[in-house]
Amino acid sequence: MSALPEGLNHRALSMLRAIVAGRAQISCSAExxxxxxxxxxxxxYLAHTLxxxxxIEPAQRGTRGELVPAxxxxxxxxxxxxxxxAA
Known part of the structure:
Protein backbone atom coordinates (compact mmCIF):
# COMPACT_ATOMS: atom_id res chain seq x y z
CA MET A 1 0.00 0.00 0.00
CA SER A 2 1.39 3.38 -1.02
CA ALA A 3 1.71 6.27 1.41
CA LEU A 4 1.53 8.72 -1.50
CA PRO A 5 -1.63 10.69 -2.28
CA GLU A 6 -3.71 8.88 -4.86
CA GLY A 7 -2.24 9.19 -8.33
CA LEU A 8 0.95 11.01 -7.29
CA ASN A 9 4.34 9.34 -7.56
CA HIS A 10 7.66 10.54 -6.17
CA ARG A 11 8.44 12.46 -9.37
CA ALA A 12 5.17 14.39 -9.15
CA LEU A 13 5.80 15.23 -5.51
CA SER A 14 9.31 16.43 -6.37
CA MET A 15 7.85 18.68 -9.03
CA LEU A 16 5.34 20.12 -6.57
CA ARG A 17 8.09 20.69 -4.00
CA ALA A 18 10.23 22.51 -6.59
CA ILE A 19 7.29 24.81 -7.29
CA VAL A 20 6.86 25.55 -3.58
CA ALA A 21 10.59 26.32 -3.34
CA GLY A 22 10.22 28.92 -6.11
CA ARG A 23 12.44 26.97 -8.51
CA ALA A 24 9.87 26.37 -11.25
CA GLN A 25 8.46 28.22 -14.23
CA ILE A 26 5.54 27.19 -16.41
CA SER A 27 4.74 28.11 -19.99
CA CYS A 28 1.47 29.88 -20.69
CA SER A 29 -0.26 27.50 -23.08
CA ALA A 30 -2.97 24.87 -23.35
CA GLU A 31 -0.27 22.24 -22.74
CA TYR A 45 3.56 14.51 -19.79
CA LEU A 46 3.37 14.52 -15.99
CA ALA A 47 3.65 18.32 -15.93
CA HIS A 48 0.70 18.52 -18.33
CA THR A 49 -1.24 16.09 -16.14
CA LEU A 50 -0.57 18.13 -12.99
CA ILE A 56 -0.36 23.61 -10.70
CA GLU A 57 -0.92 26.85 -12.58
CA PRO A 58 0.86 30.00 -13.68
CA ALA A 59 1.39 32.38 -10.77
CA GLN A 60 0.68 35.31 -13.08
CA ARG A 61 -0.76 35.99 -16.51
CA GLY A 62 1.52 35.87 -19.49
CA THR A 63 1.40 35.86 -23.24
CA ARG A 64 1.12 32.56 -25.09
CA GLY A 65 4.38 30.64 -24.73
CA GLU A 66 5.84 32.99 -22.12
CA LEU A 67 7.50 31.44 -19.07
CA VAL A 68 6.13 32.69 -15.76
CA PRO A 69 6.57 31.48 -12.19
CA ALA A 70 4.64 28.30 -11.41
CA ALA A 86 10.80 14.18 1.67
CA ALA A 87 13.63 11.94 2.73
Whole structure:
Protein backbone atom coordinates (compact mmCIF):
# COMPACT_ATOMS: atom_id res chain seq x y z
CA MET A 1 0.00 0.00 0.00
CA SER A 2 1.39 3.38 -1.02
CA ALA A 3 1.71 6.27 1.41
CA LEU A 4 1.53 8.72 -1.50
CA PRO A 5 -1.63 10.69 -2.28
CA GLU A 6 -3.71 8.88 -4.86
CA GLY A 7 -2.24 9.19 -8.33
CA LEU A 8 0.95 11.01 -7.29
CA ASN A 9 4.34 9.34 -7.56
CA HIS A 10 7.66 10.54 -6.17
CA ARG A 11 8.44 12.46 -9.37
CA ALA A 12 5.17 14.39 -9.15
CA LEU A 13 5.80 15.23 -5.51
CA SER A 14 9.31 16.43 -6.37
CA MET A 15 7.85 18.68 -9.03
CA LEU A 16 5.34 20.12 -6.57
CA ARG A 17 8.09 20.69 -4.00
CA ALA A 18 10.23 22.51 -6.59
CA ILE A 19 7.29 24.81 -7.29
CA VAL A 20 6.86 25.55 -3.58
CA ALA A 21 10.59 26.32 -3.34
CA GLY A 22 10.22 28.92 -6.11
CA ARG A 23 12.44 26.97 -8.51
CA ALA A 24 9.87 26.37 -11.25
CA GLN A 25 8.46 28.22 -14.23
CA ILE A 26 5.54 27.19 -16.41
CA SER A 27 4.74 28.11 -19.99
CA CYS A 28 1.47 29.88 -20.69
CA SER A 29 -0.26 27.50 -23.08
CA ALA A 30 -2.97 24.87 -23.35
CA GLU A 31 -0.27 22.24 -22.74
CA UNK A 32 1.92 24.02 -20.18
CA UNK A 33 5.54 22.90 -19.97
CA UNK A 34 7.37 22.99 -16.66
CA UNK A 35 10.93 24.21 -16.19
CA UNK A 36 12.86 23.63 -12.97
CA UNK A 37 16.01 25.64 -12.32
CA UNK A 38 15.74 26.88 -15.92
CA UNK A 39 15.86 23.36 -17.38
CA UNK A 40 12.88 21.68 -19.09
CA UNK A 41 11.37 19.10 -16.76
CA UNK A 42 12.20 15.51 -17.73
CA UNK A 43 8.54 14.43 -17.71
CA UNK A 44 6.44 16.98 -19.56
CA TYR A 45 3.56 14.51 -19.79
CA LEU A 46 3.37 14.52 -15.99
CA ALA A 47 3.65 18.32 -15.93
CA HIS A 48 0.70 18.52 -18.33
CA THR A 49 -1.24 16.09 -16.14
CA LEU A 50 -0.57 18.13 -12.99
CA UNK A 51 -1.82 21.24 -14.77
CA UNK A 52 -4.90 19.57 -16.26
CA UNK A 53 -5.77 17.99 -12.89
CA UNK A 54 -5.67 21.47 -11.34
CA UNK A 55 -2.64 21.02 -9.08
CA ILE A 56 -0.36 23.61 -10.70
CA GLU A 57 -0.92 26.85 -12.58
CA PRO A 58 0.86 30.00 -13.68
CA ALA A 59 1.39 32.38 -10.77
CA GLN A 60 0.68 35.31 -13.08
CA ARG A 61 -0.76 35.99 -16.51
CA GLY A 62 1.52 35.87 -19.49
CA THR A 63 1.40 35.86 -23.24
CA ARG A 64 1.12 32.56 -25.09
CA GLY A 65 4.38 30.64 -24.73
CA GLU A 66 5.84 32.99 -22.12
CA LEU A 67 7.50 31.44 -19.07
CA VAL A 68 6.13 32.69 -15.76
CA PRO A 69 6.57 31.48 -12.19
CA ALA A 70 4.64 28.30 -11.41
CA UNK A 71 2.34 28.04 -8.40
CA UNK A 72 0.40 25.33 -6.62
CA UNK A 73 -3.36 25.57 -6.56
CA UNK A 74 -5.25 24.83 -3.35
CA UNK A 75 -5.61 21.24 -4.59
CA UNK A 76 -1.86 21.05 -5.17
CA UNK A 77 -1.16 22.30 -1.65
CA UNK A 78 -3.59 19.73 -0.23
CA UNK A 79 -1.98 16.91 -2.21
CA UNK A 80 1.48 17.91 -1.03
CA UNK A 81 0.28 18.16 2.56
CA UNK A 82 -1.00 14.57 2.35
CA UNK A 83 2.36 13.29 1.14
CA UNK A 84 5.03 11.95 3.49
CA UNK A 85 7.93 14.31 4.16
CA ALA A 86 10.80 14.18 1.67
CA ALA A 87 13.63 11.94 2.73
Missing amino acids: PDLFIDGVPCCDQ AHEGL ALTDAGVAALNLAPA
